[in-house]
Amino acid sequence: MIQVNNLSVCYQAINGSVLALDRVCLDIPSGEIITLIGPSGCGKSTFLYVLAGIQRKYAGIVTIGGLPVSPKTQRVGMILQNYGLLPWKNVRDNALLGVKIKNGQHELDDYSRYILQQLDIDSLLDRYPKELSGGQRQRVAIARAFIMKPDLLLMDEPFSALDAITREEMQELFLKIWKQNSVTTVFVTHSVDEALYLGSKIVVFSSSPGRVLEIIDNPCFQMENLRLQDEYHSMSMRLRKILIKD
Amino acid sequence: MRSRKWRGAVYSLIVVILAWWALSALLARPIVPSPGDVFLNIIAIFAAKMSTHVWYSLGRITAGILLSALVGVPLGFLMGYFTRIDKLLSPLVYFTYPIPKLALLPVVMLLFGLGEVSKLIMIVLIIIFQVIITSRDAVKSIPAETFHSLQSLGASKAQTFTEIIFPASLPEVLTATRLALGTAVSILFFTETFGTEYGMGYFIMDAWMRVNYLDMYAGIVVLSFMGFCIFSAIDAAETYLCAWR
Numbered sequence: 001m002i003q004v005n006n007l008s009v010c011y012q013a014i015n016g017s018v019l020a021l022d023r024v025c026l027d028i029p030s031g032e033i034i035t036l037i038g039p040s041g042c043g044k045s046t047f048l049y050v051l052a053g054i055q056r057k058y059a060g061i062v063t064i065g066g067l068p069v070s071p072k073t074q075r076v077g078m079i080l081q082n083y084g085l086l087p088w089k090n091v092r093d094n095a096l097l098g099v100k101i102k103n104g105q106h107e108l109d110d111y112s113r114y115i116l117q118q119l120d121i122d123s124l125l126d127r128y129p130k131e132l133s134g135g136q137r138q139r140v141a142i143a144r145a146f147i148m149k150p151d152l153l154l155m156d157e158p159f160s161a162l163d164a165i166t167r168e169e170m171q172e173l174f175l176k177i178w179k180q181n182s183v184t185t186v187f188v189t190h191s192v193d194e195a196l197y198l199g200s201k202i203v204v205f206s207s208s209p210g211r212v213l214e215i216i217d218n219p220c221f222q223m224e225n226l227r228l229q230d231e232y233h234s235m236s237m238r239l240r241k242i243l244i245k246d
Numbered sequence: 247m248r249s250r251k252w253r254g255a256v257y258s259l260i261v262v263i264l265a266w267w268a269l270s271a272l273l274a275r276p277i278v279p280s281p282g283d284v285f286l287n288i289i290a291i292f293a294a295k296m297s298t299h300v301w302y303s304l305g306r307i308t309a310g311i312l313l314s315a316l317v318g319v320p321l322g323f324l325m326g327y328f329t330r331i332d333k334l335l336s337p338l339v340y341f342t343y344p345i346p347k348l349a350l351l352p353v354v355m356l357l358f359g360l361g362e363v364s365k366l367i368m369i370v371l372i373i374i375f376q377v378i379i380t381s382r383d384a385v386k387s388i389p390a391e392t393f394h395s396l397q398s399l400g401a402s403k404a405q406t407f408t409e410i411i412f413p414a415s416l417p418e419v420l421t422a423t424r425l426a427l428g429t430a431v432s433i434l435f436f437t438e439t440f441g442t443e444y445g446m447g448y449f450i451m452d453a454w455m456r457v458n459y460l461d462m463y464a465g466i467v468v469l470s471f472m473g474f475c476i477f478s479a480i481d482a483a484e485t486y487l488c489a490w491r
Contacts, residue, residue: 052398071400084395088413088490097409101399128490144395154398 002028002051002152002184007060009046019209020046023060026203026212030065033178033185035195035218038205039243044188047210048154051186052076064152074152075102077145077183081157083137085129085144092125094140098148112147118177119143135166139173146177153178153185159194171197192239196220196232204239206246214242276459284463291461295449296468302444304472306362307434310369311423318374319419322381323411332382343375348436360441368437373426380422384415417491420484424477431473446472 009021020043028034036044049055050062053071062069077098078084085094092108095116099105108116116122119139129137138158145153158174159167175198178185189195195202200221204213216239219231226232263281270280288296325332351368358364388410396406438447446469453461 049394052394053400054394054397071398073400076398076400078395078398080391080394082391084391086392086395086410086413088416088488090490097395098399101396101401101405101409130490148399 001030001065002026002186003061003063004028005061007047007050007058007062009043009050009055009058011046021050021058022209022211024210024212026215028184028186028201030184031182032200033187033198033221034201034203035187035189035199036203036205037189037192037195037239037243038210038213039207039246040190041208042205043208043210044190044205045156047205048078048156048186048188051152052078052154075148075150077148077150077153079138079141079145079153079155079158081160083129083134083141085137085140087129090126090128091121091132091140094129095121095143095147098144098150102148111149112143115143115146115177119173134162135170138162138170142170142174142177146181146183149181150183153183155185155187157188157190160190167194174198192236192243193227195239196235197226202239204242213246279460279463283460284467287460288464288467291464292468295461296464299444299446299449299465300468300472302442303434303438303446303469306365306369306438306445307427307430307472307476309366310373310430310434311427313366314370314374314377314426315419315423317370318377319381322378323385323407323415325378326382326385326415327407327411336382339375339378343379347371355441365434365437365442369430369433372433373430376426376429377419377422380418380425381415384418385411388414417484417488420480420488424480427473427476427480431469435469 004024004026007021007024008019011018011020024047036047038044046055050058051064051069053069053074053076064074067073086097089097093100095112096105096108099112113122116125119142121136121139121143124132124136124140129140132140141158159170162170171194187194187198189198196218197220199218202216202218204216205211206213216235218235220226220229220235223229223231266278266281270278321335325335347368350371354364354367354371358367392410392414393406396409401409434445435447435450438445439451442448446465450462450465450469453459453465
């Protein structure tokens with residue numbers, strides 16, 4: 001369970017301070033996947049950085065499993081828009097980075113091999129990121145996050161740099177692996193379609209400074225052939241209306 | 247790729263030798279001997295008269311570069327990563343960098359004598375600043391996002407250094423070493439003209455004093471070939487260590 005109470009974040013800019021998040025309150029139950037949607041610059045990424053322990057200056061109370069945010073003790077997997085791979089490490093070492101730092105594990109074990117296989121990148125182990133396509137890089141980032149068996153998965157517009165076809169493939173693949181693990185996940189996106197497809201709950205952020213406009217239970221989550229269903233279209237309309245009104 | 251690189255080296259060598267040969271034929275004076283005579287002379291005297299000098303020079307230059315890297319790279323990394331250390335040390339570096347180090351030569355010689363130590367100190371004094379500044383800037387140019395995945399994993403400072411800072415700045419550090427090498431060779435020559443009877447600098451100056459132009463040119467050719475070998479070694483290291491680029 002993640003509890004966020006009155007979270008505010010201020011950035012220091014050249015002309016004074018900028019309020020990025022304004023008194024955000026949000027509870028995220030364990031084992032759920034919530035999507036965060038809002039216009040760009042609304043502080044969605046800042047919200048993730050607070051949970052990840054990267055943004056340490058904030059006001060309000062944030063607890064993960066009842067404890068304050070601490071990347072050293074918590075297992076947080078992060079998947080970023082630019083993949084977050086280290087260009088000097090090959091696929092194997094990039095995928096193992098999480099377990100290397102958390103457990104000192106240097107070699108592939110059965111579980112990591114299984115994940116790499118599921119993501120279909122087990123034949124690319126010796127390649128460097130520059131030798132991979134965008135989709136392949138994102139698979140490596142996903143592998144890294146799942147191999148470390150995280151308690152919390154934070155995803156910052158992970159698929160937005162991919163082309164439409166690869167994006168839908170990756171969403172499906174991600175959901176498949178996620179179902180096997182049911183990790184608490186916060187998924188930031190600016191795509192209404194992605195928010196509906198991946199989130200059991202959808203949190204809508206306002207434009208800057210970021211405030212929670214609405215938290216919606218998503219009836220479309222895990223629906224078969226989602227994009228052909230009426231619910232998908234009515235939910236999509238509803239979300240768009242909230243976003244436009246803001 | 248590799249053979250093409252070597253072919254380029256061979257072509258440029260041929261051009262240099264041709265120009266040299268043309269110049270010597272035009273002047274027809276002993277001060278510019280023909281390349282053929284010089285190369286024959288190298289073959290004749292290398293084992294007996296030159297090899298010791300080569301080893302001395304090579305030793306000094308390697309020691310100078312290694313010492314500068316051992317001190318300069320960690321210092322530059324610390325300055326690049328910790329803003330407070332940078333604020334403290336940068337003015338010091340900027341203040342001392344422009345001092346013409348040769349002006350310090352008498353001081354160094356008085357303090358450390360005429361021997362190897364003062365030669366090493368001179369080389370280090372001159373190249374270490376390039377190494378420090380390049381290493382620092384290399385660390386500073388790593389984008390903040392690169393650190394994010396490691397931060398969210400709760401990596402320690404030591405892990406951040408080994409996983410990100412060192413590998414990310416290695417290419418730039420090697421470039422700095424290459425730049426420093428050129429300077430180091432010319433400084434080496436200078437320091438070897440006093441207080442020693444070994445080293446390529448001594449060999450060349452000695453040949454010049456004895457008006458033995460063949461030996462002098464042989465020394466210059468061998469010195470530049472030595473530089474070429476060290477440059478190639480650094481290139482090879484980069485190809486191997488930075489294959490990810």
